[in-house]
Amino acid sequence: MNLNDNRLIIKTxxxxxQKVFSLVYASYYKPLCLFCSSYVSLEEAEEIVQDLMMYVWEKRESLVEDLSLKSFLFTSVRNRALNSITRSHITRQVYEEYQSQQLKSLPALDSCYSTELFNAYMEALHALPKEQQKVYVMSRYKQLTHKEIADTLEVSVQTVNYRIGKALQFFRIRLKDFCLK
Known part of the structure; x- marks a missing residue:
């Protein structure tokens, strides 16, 4: 099938x-990753492109035949990359502000204590059951919403809420010696 016949590709x-989708995927995957990697790391670019392709497949019935698929894919990848950069930037700013406030409120904080806390946190993170750990990391480190996590893992939002709640409860128990009373 000719990828230049945009109307036929969209219609199909x-x-x-699935054969046409595989053709589109195979034809656009590398160019989209290369384009996206000019904004983010190659690893993140590959993830963005894969997510976009899954989105296209899931929403295929709503594709408009007059749509230029190539333009749509490249524009979507660019927008998703920019959104990722923005999320990372905001997360970094919040973290830096939090760190700044922590240092102001606890000027005599012993670096040994903070290292010990970090090590205990990492031990607790790795001790979490795999489902809880995966959801917690997606929420806290990848900054995904509960809905995005649920869609990615193909579970309900309630399941995501439950797993994050259990993870936080686990942290409270494991890190109770570090909490201020």
């Missing part, structure tokens, strides 16, 4: 033809 995708 909308009908659920």
């Amino acid at each position: 995708l909308r009908s659920g033809d």
